[in-house]
Each structure stands twice: as structure tokens, then as C-alpha cells.
Amino acid sequence: MDTERTSRPAARVEDVPPITTPESVTLAATETARMAALLAALGPDEWRRPTDCPAWDVRAMAGHVLGMAEGFTSTRRMVAGMVAGRRRAGDGPFVDGLTAAQVERNSALDTATLVRRLEVAGPRQARWRGRDRLLRRLPMTEEVNGTPETWRMSYLVDVILTRDTWMHRVDVSRATGREPELTPEHDGRLVADVVAEWARRHGRPFVLHLTGPAGGSWVQGDGGAELTLDAVEFCRVLSGRAPGTGLLATEVPF
Numbered sequence: 001m002d003t004e005r006t007s008r009p010a011a012r013v014e015d016v017p018p019i020t021t022p023e024s025v026t027l028a029a030t031e032t033a034r035m036a037a038l039l040a041a042l043g044p045d046e047w048r049r050p051t052d053c054p055a056w057d058v059r060a061m062a063g064h065v066l067g068m069a070e071g072f073t074s075t076r077r078m079v080a081g082m083v084a085g086r087r088r089a090g091d092g093p094f095v096d097g098l099t100a101a102q103v104e105r106n107s108a109l110d111t112a113t114l115v116r117r118l119e120v121a122g123p124r125q126a127r128w129r130g131r132d133r134l135l136r137r138l139p140m141t142e143e144v145n146g147t148p149e150t151w152r153m154s155y156l157v158d159v160i161l162t163r164d165t166w167m168h169r170v171d172v173s174r175a176t177g178r179e180p181e182l183t184p185e186h187d188g189r190l191v192a193d194v195v196a197e198w199a200r201r202h203g204r205p206f207v208l209h210l211t212g213p214a215g216g217s218w219v220q221g222d223g224g225a226e227l228t229l230d231a232v233e234f235c236r237v238l239s240g241r242a243p244g245t246g247l248l249a250t251e252v253p254f
Contacts, residue, residue, distance in 0.1 A: 010207055010217035016196035019189075024158035025130035030186050031162050032069055032122030035169045040115045042176060047111055049175040052241045058175050059111070060103045065168055066114055067102025068161060069121040073128050075135065095142070129157040145201070145251050159193065160253055166190055167239055167254045170232055180232070187214035191231045194252055198238055202250040210234050 019027065039062055047059040056064065071081035081098065084105075089097020106114060136154040143149070166187070173180040191214045199206070205224030209217045210231035225247055229237075237244040239254040 010209075010219040013196050013199040013208075013218040013220045016192050016218070018196075019159050019162075019193050020154075021130045021158065023189075024162065025126045027186065027190065028126035028129060028162045028165075029123050031165045031169070031190075032118065032126065034181050034186075035065060035165050035172075036115055036118045036122060038169055038172055038178065038180070039111070039118065041178070042111070042172075044111075046176040051171045051175045052236075053171060056103070058172055060107075061168055061171060062111075062114055062118075063103045063106035063109070064099050065165055066106050066109075066118050066121065067099075068164065069118060069125045071102065072157065072161060073121060073124045093143075125161075129161065142253065144253055163190065163194070163254045167235065167241075170236065171241075182213040182232070184213055184216075188216060188231075190214070191235060192216060192218075194235055194238060198247075198250060198252050201252065202247055204247060206247055208234075 042058065047057070047062075049058050051058060051061050053061060067081070071077050081101070084101040085098030086094060087097070088101040088104075109117070136152065136157065138153045139150050140153055140156065141148055141150055170180055172178075191210065195208060195210070195216075195218050199218070199220045205221030207217070207219045207224065207226040209215070209226075209228040211228070212231045215231040227247070233242065234248075235254070236242045237248050238250070238252040240251055244250075
């Protein structure tokens with residue numbers, strides 16, 4: 001347990017600032033670089049390991065991450081990816097079609113090429129996602145906790161795409177038995193943003209202590225449940241990868 005990160009006084013969750021540009025650009029570039037470094041270190045057998053996403057082994061998951069990174073390096077690529085995803089989805093959920101199309105498109109790449117392309121795409125997609133453009137103000141619809149929600153595209157490009165890569169880095173680390181690189185400055189910031197959104201979504205009082213390098217302590221309101229768990233496990237629960245009860249049954253998009 002990281003005692004320094006968990007012994008500090010609990011911060012008020014409403015004081016956690018939202019992630020916006022230019023911070024989102026730095027977080028996106030750092031996260032993609034860490035994912036590329038993890039994949040570059042894998043041995044041949046590790047690419048075939050199953051992950052917490054039942055349909056994907058590590059190789060398929062890496063193909064999705066590359067597809068998402070390259071798909072947000074230009075408007076043309078983004079539109080082409082969404083058209084392919086809608087076609088692949090048919091009558092099913094769009095996000096399932098989008099990710100399946102990404103995996104299929106990159107399935108023939110050897111792993112060294114996949115990693116090199118991710119290394120190139122990482123900084124490019126971070127810069128493109130951070131630009132102020134009409135696209136960022138467009139609405140999109142997703143379902144969270146069984147309810148359709150309307151998001152701005154800025155929420156997708158500033159927050160969700162980086163969370164997605166981060167969670168898949170955790171997935172790959174778990175599948176291969178490798179410790180993920182975690183720092184307060186990067187991973188702790190992403191986790192704090194997840195905590196703040198989770199708190200807004202359920203709106204109830206709590207005291208939360210998250211352990212580990214990405215952890216910290218937060219409070220909302222007076223009284224309420226007091227929870228202590230590992231920071232990465234907290235995010236796994238909120239993403240639906242592990243069961244959660246009470247306040248932890250409120251999912252957050254990843």
C-alpha cells in the first residue's frame with residue numbers, strides 16, 4: 001500500500017478539475033506511449049493471452065488500440081472509421097461494430113509493425129484530438145448504466161479515448177502478469193477524474209480511499225459510505241470488469 005497517497009486528508013471531490021485541453025493532449029500522448037512500451041516488451045506467447053474482454057486476446061486488443069489511435073489522427077480517418085464501424089455493427093451496438101472493424105483491419109500486421117505504428121500514431125492523435133474545431137462541439141449518443149446519454153465529441157476526444165487506452169493497458173498487464181507503470185502525475189490524474197465523474201453520477205455522500213501510486217482520498221457531502229480499495233481495481237469495477245455493489249454499482253464510461 002502506498003501510505004503517502006492514502007494518508008493525506010481527503011480532498012473534496014468537487015474540487016477535482018475537469019480534463020480539458022491542453023492537459024488532455026499531454027495525457028493522451030503519455031498514455032499511448034506507455035501502452036506502446038508495454039506491447040514492445042511482450043514475448044510471442046504473451047500476445048496470445050486472453051484478456052478481461054472475452055472476445056479479445058492481447059493481440060486483438062492491441063489491434064483495437066492501434067485502430068482507435070490512428071482513427072483519430074484526421075477528420076478523414078475518423079469519418080472512414082465510423083462508416084466502417086456502422087457497417088460492421090449492422091443492427092447491433094455501434095461501438096461493438098467500430099471496435100470489431102478496428103481489430104479486423106489490423107489483424108494481419110506483425111506485432112513489431114503494430115507497435116511501430118502505435119508509436120507514430122500516439123503523438124499525432126493527441127495533437128489532433130486537442131485542436132479546437134467544430135467537431136468538438138458535435139453531439140453523440142451513448143448508453144451508460146442502461147440510459148441513453150448525449151455527449152459532446154470533446155468529452156470523447158479529451159477524456160474517453162485516453163481512459164480506454166489506459167484501461168486496456170491494465171487489461172494487457174493483467175493478462176501477461178506484468179506490473180503496469182503507474183505514477184501519481186499521470187495515472188493518479190486519470191483516476192481522480194474517474195472519481196469525480198462517478199461522484200457526479202450517483203450524487204450521494206461518501207468517503208473514498210484508493211490505494212496505490214494512482215490513488216488518493218476524496219469526500220463528497222457528510223456521512224455516507226466509507227470505501228477503501230486499490231485505485232486500479234476501483235476503475236475495473238466501474239468499467240464493468242469486476243462486480244460492484246452499492247455506490248460501486250454506478251458505472252463510468254471507459
